[in-house]
Amino acid sequence: MKTKAIFYHAGCPVCVSAEQQLAGALDPQRYDVEIVNFAETPQRIAEAERAGVVSVPAFVIGGSPFHINFGASMADVKGG
Amino acid sequence: MKTKAIFYHAGCPVCVSAEQQLAGALDPQRYDVEIVNFAETPQRIAEAERAGVVSVPAFVIGGSPFHINFGASMADVKGG
Numbered sequence: 001m002k003t004k005a006i007f008y009h010a011g012c013p014v015c016v017s018a019e020q021q022l023a024g025a026l027d028p029q030r031y032d033v034e035i036v037n038f039a040e041t042p043q044r045i046a047e048a049e050r051a052g053v054v055s056v057p058a059f060v061i062g063g064s065p066f067h068i069n070f071g072a073s074m075a076d077v078k079g080g
Numbered sequence: 081m082k083t084k085a086i087f088y089h090a091g092c093p094v095c096v097s098a099e100q101q102l103a104g105a106l107d108p109q110r111y112d113v114e115i116v117n118f119a120e121t122p123q124r125i126a127e128a129e130r131a132g133v134v135s136v137p138a139f140v141i142g143g144s145p146f147h148i149n150f151g152a153s154m155a156d157v158k159g160g
Contacts, residue, residue, distance in 0.1 A: 025141065026105050
């Protein structure tokens with residue numbers, strides 16, 4: 001069974017770079033990668049926060065949050 | 081040709097978690113992943129800094145730095 005890996009972002013330049021170079025790098029044989037853009041699906045902000053995401057871009061892999069560089073805080077995401 | 085992906089860390093708990101869950105997740109068909117532990121090879125600190133690494137753990141993929149969560153600053157790494 002593949003491990004779920006969710007890449008959360010908000011369309012910022014830092015996010016796009018991370019999406020292209022890191023989110024696309026995971027092994028498709030072992031990971032089921034989903035890309036979530038909060039600008040399009042703000043209703044998924046709560047789920048990301050529950051997983052421990054405090055800034056974007058971030059990966060949640062197997063339930064653990066990995067913040068990648070810093071594009072925007074979740075407060076910024078919610079405020080925007 | 082595979083893209084070079086170097087995972088720099090310093091043995092900290094945050095680093096180990098990222099190594100296990102993220103460094104090992106890259107597609108081996110497309111990425112040549114190297115793990116560098118500064119505690120073992122401090123002579124590689126300069127190369128990481130030139131690539132833009134300011135904290136560990138961090139990935140440098142295709143020359144671009146991606147800082148993952150925050151384990152320690154490079155100042156801490158050099159001071160330790």
